[in-house]
Amino acid sequence: MLNALTMDACLQRPPIPSGPALGRPQGPTPTPPTARPPPGRAAADHAEKPSGTEADANGDRRRVLLAAPRGYCAGVDRAVIAVEQALEQYGAPVYVRHEIVHNKYVVKTLEKKGAIFVEETSEVPEGEIVIFSAHGVAPEVHKEAEKGKLATIDATCPLVTKVHKEAVRYAKEDYDILLIGHEGHEEVIGTSGEAPEHVTLVDGPDDVANVEVRDPDKVVWLSQTTLSVDETMETVDALKGRYPNLLSPPSDDICYATQNRQTAIKQVAKDADLVLVVGSKNSSNSVRLVETAIAHGARDGHLVDGAEEIDETWLEGVNTVGLSSGASVPDVLVDGVLEWLAERGWEDVEIVQPVEERMQFSLPKELRRDLRAEAAARKTG
Numbered sequence: 001m002l003n004a005l006t007m008d009a010c011l012q013r014p015p016i017p018s019g020p021a022l023g024r025p026q027g028p029t030p031t032p033p034t035a036r037p038p039p040g041r042a043a044a045d046h047a048e049k050p051s052g053t054e055a056d057a058n059g060d061r062r063r064v065l066l067a068a069p070r071g072y073c074a075g076v077d078r079a080v081i082a083v084e085q086a087l088e089q090y091g092a093p094v095y096v097r098h099e100i101v102h103n104k105y106v107v108k109t110l111e112k113k114g115a116i117f118v119e120e121t122s123e124v125p126e127g128e129i130v131i132f133s134a135h136g137v138a139p140e141v142h143k144e145a146e147k148g149k150l151a152t153i154d155a156t157c158p159l160v161t162k163v164h165k166e167a168v169r170y171a172k173e174d175y176d177i178l179l180i181g182h183e184g185h186e187e188v189i190g191t192s193g194e195a196p197e198h199v200t201l202v203d204g205p206d207d208v209a210n211v212e213v214r215d216p217d218k219v220v221w222l223s224q225t226t227l228s229v230d231e232t233m234e235t236v237d238a239l240k241g242r243y244p245n246l247l248s249p250p251s252d253d254i255c256y257a258t259q260n261r262q263t264a265i266k267q268v269a270k271d272a273d274l275v276l277v278v279g280s281k282n283s284s285n286s287v288r289l290v291e292t293a294i295a296h297g298a299r300d301g302h303l304v305d306g307a308e309e310i311d312e313t314w315l316e317g318v319n320t321v322g323l324s325s326g327a328s329v330p331d332v333l334v335d336g337v338l339e340w341l342a343e344r345g346w347e348d349v350e351i352v353q354p355v356e357e358r359m360q361f362s363l364p365k366e367l368r369r370d371l372r373a374e375a376a377a378r379k380t381g
């Protein structure tokens with residue numbers, strides 16, 4: 001199904017304009033993104049200030065509680081690097097079906113480098129290269145690409161692929177699959193497309209009453225990877241109320257990154273008057289972070305694409321600001337918010353890191369193959 005990307009394509013294309021690299025550099029030793037201090041400050045400044053110090057007792061100290069882990073997950077990092085590497089390897093343009101990740105800044109930066117974002121595979125000219133986003137696509141989309149003689153790079157996150165495989169497996173075993181997720185989300189469309197006759201979408205606990213299955217004893221639930229952990233368990237409990245023999249997936253579908261960011265924001269929210277989450281409105285995991293913060297004690301919470309969207313009135317009567325970012329957000333945007341807050345008196349930053357994160361995924365196989373081929377050609381040439 002996957003077309004070979006030829007080296008000729010690389011030779012015929014003009015060089016891409018330079019710009020900031022969005023992906024983390026790939027190296028043998030992964031560096032956790034979470035221990036990074038804000039701009040212009042040494043890590044030690046923060047490491048020495050666990051939350052709950054004497055100064056907290058004053059109750060009027062302006063401070064920022066910076067959640068860790070936050071920002072880029074391994075799946076997003078891989079997808080963004082895949083586009084950057086494809087542009088370098090084959091030259092511009094490289095087409096990308098849908099936003100590679102749900103973040104405006106990332107998309108705009110990649111556009112400047114020569115990526116062209118399209119809604120449908122049919123918009124890509126015959127013979128060109130198209131990259132599928134981290135959210136995954138239905139098998140139908142692979143077929144369309146094949147029809148259009150497109151060279152494809154599949155940047156679907158491996159953790160989304162895992163859910164696709166589960167859907168295929170349970171459909172083969174003739175289960176009714178109850179997919180917990182948000183209607184219209186790209187990931188849900190991709191997963192449903194693996195077994196459309198077997199999948200029923202369940203959009204939260206309130207939707208459970210509407211579910212109909214063929215055999216109540218042959219039902220399994222799966223979920224979108226970026227949901228609220230708490231709300232998903234509520235939905236599962238409600239489903240189990242209706243279907244006591246409901247089968248659970250072999251391991252969590254809600255991914256490690258979504259869970260870790262929610263764990264961190266819960267801890268931050270306990271002590272925060274205001275929580276700011278950097279992320280785009282169409283980023284499911286970012287929206288869930290704001291909801292989780294409010295549900296766990298933050299007095300107020302807002303999702304912003306960057307510092308320019310913060311409304312100064314939100315800071316009235318606020319001492320402690322909690323800050324995090326969604327899994328598709330580069331840290332440069334969080335740095336911008338920290339600078340904005342520092343200019344207004346919130347210079348004191350404490351990192352709250354309840355969990356470490358070290359996951360890293362290798363690049364899509366099509367890219368690895370061509371990078372290897374190029375390296376071998378250089379050696380022999």
Ligand code: SF4
Nearest residue numbers: 073075076157225255
């Ligand atoms: S949020 Fe999770 S599933 Fe989605 S791209 Fe990141 S690691 Fe993969």
